[in-house]
Amino acid sequence: xxxxxxxxxxxxxxxxxxxxxxxxxxxxxxASCGDRxxxxxxVVDGVIEDLKFQTYGCGAAIASSSMMSELVIGKxxxxxxxxxxxxxxxxxxxxxxxKLHCSNLAADALHDAIKNYKEEGA
Amino acid sequence: MSFGGKEVKRIYMDNNATTAVRSEVLEAMLPFYKEQxxxxxxxxxxxxAVSGAVDSARGQVAQLINCQPEEIIFTSCGSxxxxxxxxxxxxxxxxxxxxxxxxxxxxxxxxxxCKYLEKQGFEVTVLAVDSEGxxxxxxxxxxxxxxxxxxxxMWGNNETGTLFPVAEIGAIARxxxxxxxxxxxxxxGRVPVDVQAAGVDMLxxxxxxxxxxxxxxxxYVRKGMGLTPLFHGGHQERNRRAGxxxxxxxxxxxxxxxxxxTDLAEQDGRIRALRDRLEQGILxxxxxxxxxxxxxxxxxNTLNISFAYIEGEAILLFLDMKGVAASSGSACMxxxxxxxxxxxxxxxxxxxxxxNIRFGLGLDNTEEDVxxxxxxxxxxxxxxxxxxxxxxxxxxx
Amino acid sequence: MSFGGKEVKRIYMDNNATTAVRSEVLEAMLPFYKEQxxxxxxxxxxxxAVSGAVDSARGQVAQLINCQPEEIIFTSCGSxxxxxxxxxxxxxxxxxxxxxxxxxxxxxxxxxxCKYLEKQGFEVTVLAVDSEGxxxxxxxxxxxxxxxxxxxxMWGNNETGTLFPVAEIGAIARxxxxxxxxxxxxxxGRVPVDVQAAGVDMLxxxxxxxxxxxxxxxxYVRKGMGLTPLFHGGHQERNRRAGxxxxxxxxxxxxxxxxxxTDLAEQDGRIRALRDRLEQGILxxxxxxxxxxxxxxxxxNTLNISFAYIEGEAILLFLDMKGVAASSGSACMxxxxxxxxxxxxxxxxxxxxxxNIRFGLGLDNTEEDVxxxxxxxxxxxxxxxxxxxxxxxxxxx
Ligand SMILES: Cc1ncc(COP(=O)(O)O)c(C=O)c1O
Ligand SMILES: Cc1ncc(COP(=O)(O)O)c(C=O)c1O
Ligand code: FES
Ligand code: FES
Numbered sequence: 057x058x059x060x061x062x063x064x065x066x067x068x069x070x071x072x073x074x075x076x077x078x079x080x081x082x083x084x085x086x087a088s089c090g091d092r093x094x095x096x097x098x099v100v101d102g103v104i105e106d107l108k109f110q111t112y113g114c115g116a117a118i119a120s121s122s123m124m125s126e127l128v129i130g131k132x133x134x135x136x137x138x139x140x141x142x143x144x145x146x147x148x149x150x151x152x153x154x155k156l157h158c159s160n161l162a163a164d165a166l167h168d169a170i171k172n173y174k175e176e177g178a
Numbered sequence: 179m180s181f182g183g184k185e186v187k188r189i190y191m192d193n194n195a196t197t198a199v200r201s202e203v204l205e206a207m208l209p210f211y212k213e214q215x216x217x218x219x220x221x222x223x224x225x226x227a228v229s230g231a232v233d234s235a236r237g238q239v240a241q242l243i244n245c246q247p248e249e250i251i252f253t254s255c256g257s258x259x260x261x262x263x264x265x266x267x268x269x270x271x272x273x274x275x276x277x278x279x280x281x282x283x284x285x286x287x288x289x290x291x292c293k294y295l296e297k298q299g300f301e302v303t304v305l306a307v308d309s310e311g312x313x314x315x316x317x318x319x320x321x322x323x324x325x326x327x328x329x330x331x332m333w334g335n336n337e338t339g340t341l342f343p344v345a346e347i348g349a350i351a352r353x354x355x356x357x358x359x360x361x362x363x364x365x366x367g368r369v370p371v372d373v374q375a376a377g378v379d380m381l382x383x384x385x386x387x388x389x390x391x392x393x394x395x396x397x398y399v400r401k402g403m404g405l406t407p408l409f410h411g412g413h414q415e416r417n418r419r420a421g422x423x424x425x426x427x428x429x430x431x432x433x434x435x436x437x438x439x440t441d442l443a444e445q446d447g448r449i450r451a452l453r454d455r456l457e458q459g460i461l462x463x464x465x466x467x468x469x470x471x472x473x474x475x476x477x478x479n480t481l482n483i484s485f486a487y488i489e490g491e492a493i494l495l496f497l498d499m500k501g502v503a504a505s506s507g508s509a510c511m512x513x514x515x516x517x518x519x520x521x522x523x524x525x526x527x528x529x530x531x532x533x534n535i536r537f538g539l540g541l542d543n544t545e546e547d548v549x550x551x552x553x554x555x556x557x558x559x560x561x562x563x564x565x566x567x568x569x570x571x572x573x574x575x
Numbered sequence: 576m577s578f579g580g581k582e583v584k585r586i587y588m589d590n591n592a593t594t595a596v597r598s599e600v601l602e603a604m605l606p607f608y609k610e611q612x613x614x615x616x617x618x619x620x621x622x623x624a625v626s627g628a629v630d631s632a633r634g635q636v637a638q639l640i641n642c643q644p645e646e647i648i649f650t651s652c653g654s655x656x657x658x659x660x661x662x663x664x665x666x667x668x669x670x671x672x673x674x675x676x677x678x679x680x681x682x683x684x685x686x687x688x689c690k691y692l693e694k695q696g697f698e699v700t701v702l703a704v705d706s707e708g709x710x711x712x713x714x715x716x717x718x719x720x721x722x723x724x725x726x727x728x729m730w731g732n733n734e735t736g737t738l739f740p741v742a743e744i745g746a747i748a749r750x751x752x753x754x755x756x757x758x759x760x761x762x763x764g765r766v767p768v769d770v771q772a773a774g775v776d777m778l779x780x781x782x783x784x785x786x787x788x789x790x791x792x793x794x795y796v797r798k799g800m801g802l803t804p805l806f807h808g809g810h811q812e813r814n815r816r817a818g819x820x821x822x823x824x825x826x827x828x829x830x831x832x833x834x835x836x837t838d839l840a841e842q843d844g845r846i847r848a849l850r851d852r853l854e855q856g857i858l859x860x861x862x863x864x865x866x867x868x869x870x871x872x873x874x875x876n877t878l879n880i881s882f883a884y885i886e887g888e889a890i891l892l893f894l895d896m897k898g899v900a901a902s903s904g905s906a907c908m909x910x911x912x913x914x915x916x917x918x919x920x921x922x923x924x925x926x927x928x929x930x931n932i933r934f935g936l937g938l939d940n941t942e943e944d945v946x947x948x949x950x951x952x953x954x955x956x957x958x959x960x961x962x963x964x965x966x967x968x969x970x971x972x
Contacts, residue, residue, distance in 0.1 A: 066495060112568050216593065223895055225900075254655070261806045286807070391823060392820060393651065393821025408806075410691055498620055
């Protein structure tokens with residue numbers, strides 16, 4: 057059902073955790089399933105230097121969170137804002153149709169964290 | 179099976195979703211594919227060689243549930259049985275009334291048949307359940323009106339194992355002269371099922387839930403109860419279900435029913451003990467868990483248990499990687515979003531509702547299997563809790 | 576088999592009633608009973624191991640009839656497929672119209688589904704057939720009106736083997752934007768079936784008519800065509816047919832479809848030649864016989880033939896005693912009283928109509944089988960004629 061990549065990221069999720077003094081914190085709750093993700097950002101010179109996440113969700117949600125963290129650490133905020141849920145799903149070698157929505161959780165929580173960072177920074 | 183090169187032991191604990199076909203069952207079926215392959219409706223040697231086999235199987239099914247052979251209609255699955263019982267009765271009895279009573283925790287095959295009938299102008303009362311998944315008999319009786327033609331209430335719940343008080347429901351139905359159907363797909367082969375003692379008028383059986391193959395089931399219909407068929411055509415099953423008989427499947431169902439008669443003791447004894455060991459073991463090893471369903475009135479093989487702060491599918495995946503097959507309520511992938519309607523109807527706290535895992539034990543399970551799960555589960559739960567925002571927030575608070 | 580102590584050779588020539596499961600089919604099915612027994616809807620190893628098998632089988636069925644895999648709905652038999660297609664379409668399209676066109680020679684699964692719909696307020700036009708069992712296309716087109724939502728006309732007739740001009744019917748249906756269902760239960764595996772070339776919107780398949788087991792079938796439904804389901808509940812088959820998949824049966828159906836692709840040449844060649852040898856042999860050896868059905872547009876394996884002055888069941892019994900399994904029209908014992916509706920619709924002289932015998936040849940039949948029948952049949956017929964008052968009266972006159 058799930059690709060090897062999904063299973064890998066689900067079993068050994070990268071960057072799980074909390075950043076106590078995060079520069080930006082974002083959150084998303086899925087309307088369709090109630091699953092929830094929290095993202096913590098450390099930003100230096102407009103670049104995401106560190107990111108941690110917590111996810112309450114299914115296998116696809118956890119793997120998407122992990123993959124998202126790998127995709128954006130070291131990227132600029134603008135690059136991170138351009139990250140779509142499709143890109144996350146693609147990087148995982150795809151998700152089963154009924155699980156596509158789970159990748160939204162990661163992209164949306166990330167974008168929320170960046171928005172909050174920018175608002176607080178401003 | 180291997181994950182990352184490591185061989186893992188396979189433990190199947192999803193017997194409420196489906197079971198392996200039993201050796202005795204398969205052996206009995208095999209001659210009916212290539213050698214005795216005739217159509218039992220044919221009058222020649224090829225047909226006559228198998229028509230006796232269909233008759234015997236009918237007798238075996240009838241004996242398990244204590245009815246007459248001619249009260250058994252062979253079907254292709256539990257969903258067909260439920261659709262035939264509910265839609266077939268509703269259509270047949272339409273001139274008598276248009277009201278149907280069912281419960282909030284029925285299988286979708288029942289609930290969606292009722293929803294279909296609502297669109298056809300029937301009225302459906304869906305009885306609520308309490309936190310243990312039990313209906314209120316007074317509420318049931320109060321729901322019966324002049325127009326009531328059918329009560330459909332399951333024998334054993336597929337998600338929680340909760341057993342309805344079928345005999346009491348039967349008595350109420352009889353008192354008010356309302357037809358009573360019960361979906362006994364999970365009960366048959368696991369607990370004693372006697373249609374006379376329970377006062378049941380129609381009862382659904384699905385073979386693959388107790389060692390017969392997929393693709394065969396049966397519907398008991400009390401003598402004299404009319405039914406509009408779903409399949410029209412040939413005269414099979416006394417004009418109530420057209421279609422060439424699935425002879426090997428029917429033979430297999432018969433044998434599974436015969437085996438079930440003697441296996442009931444093992445279900446009530448060894449399987450129940452294993453289930454209780456699993457339940458007690460989890461409760462003693464893992465904090466903040468909750469057993470769903472009725473503690474006493476429950477299928478002996480079923481444990482439905484929730485783990486706070488985490489999500490069920492993730493638990494299942496980790497279990498799967500360790501070779502353990504369990505499920506979260508329904509076997510349906512598409513049902514895995516959001517919360518189970520059964521757990522929802524019981525008013526379970528959403529934090530608990532999304533993490534319910536169903537262990538459905540079977541004849542093949544051993545104490546070792548249970549102990550292996552007890553060994554690996556605490557770590558899995560902790561790993562997922564460590565990832566969950568709810569858990570750290572709770573710990574922090 | 577022995578009668579009165581004498582061993583007799585068994586010749587099975589009732590392949591239109593049902594067929595033996597082919598060795599390759601059974602072999603492919605066997606792993607799915609005890610080893611790969613999971614529910615394909617389950618997400619764990621036991622489920623995932625089999626969901627691929629269901630997908631492959633869907634592809635194999637689709638390839639045989641030239642459609643997309645997702646256009647295949649797995650069912651339990653031909654009768655279910657016909658009921659789902661006809662009742663499911665009628666209900667779904669009710670707001671568009673209430674008129675259905677079918678033919679007088681359809682299988683009872685079709686005719687009785689239509690009769691059921693008549694009681695629900697639908698209008699049904701039943702097209703007549705000529706003496707060869709053929710419909711008149713002009714009559715079909717003339718029957719179409721504003722209210723027409725469905726044409727159901729079979730591909731190959733189960734009693735006579737007559738093949739309807741499916742592509743022409745499809746063209747008329749398309750021209751008038753009417754949905755076209757065809758019962759291809761007898762055609763699939765015997766003649767090339769291409770739903771695109773034939774312009775068919777829905778097509779019924781039954782596994783046990785061509786080497787797959789009893790208890791499995793398929794319904795092709797063209798993409799975009801809505802259908803009200805018969806079984807409600809789980810999300811199987813894209814919500815069009817609930818119920819746990821009959822995995823071994825589905826796997827077997829897939830393999831039978833794959834084998835059928837290459838077997839069509841044998842059907843058109845060797846089987847047709849055997850059938851023609853049987854037909855010519857009977858015609859040349861026995862006087863006052865009549866072949867029923869279309870001489871050219873006919874299933875290659877089917878011979879329906881009548882013997883004046885005598886009754887069909889008696890012929891069948893004598894054949895049976897010699898080890899030959901054939902039938903008289905329908906496999907249904909209860910249908911054997913009185914005259915077949917197919918033969919009746921063709922206006923066959925009642926003296927001939929009551930004695931029609933159907934030989935349905937199959938892959939296992941040999942020239943020896945045919946010659947054996949040609950050897951014993953004249954004697955059987957003469958013996959019965961010698962008993963018949965009609966024969967002596969005729970001989971006297
Ligand atoms: C033309 C035709 N349609 C439908 C059926 C019904 O198929 P089944 O017996 O698989 O339900 C048959 C077989 O009896 C048939 O010959
Ligand atoms: C209680 C109950 N009813 C009905 C069904 C449907 O049975 P089947 O899958 O054989 O159609 C199931 C199994 O999923 C069940 O557990
Ligand atoms: S099901 Fe909720 S995120 Fe996957
Ligand atoms: S006398 Fe037996 S069927 Fe007519």
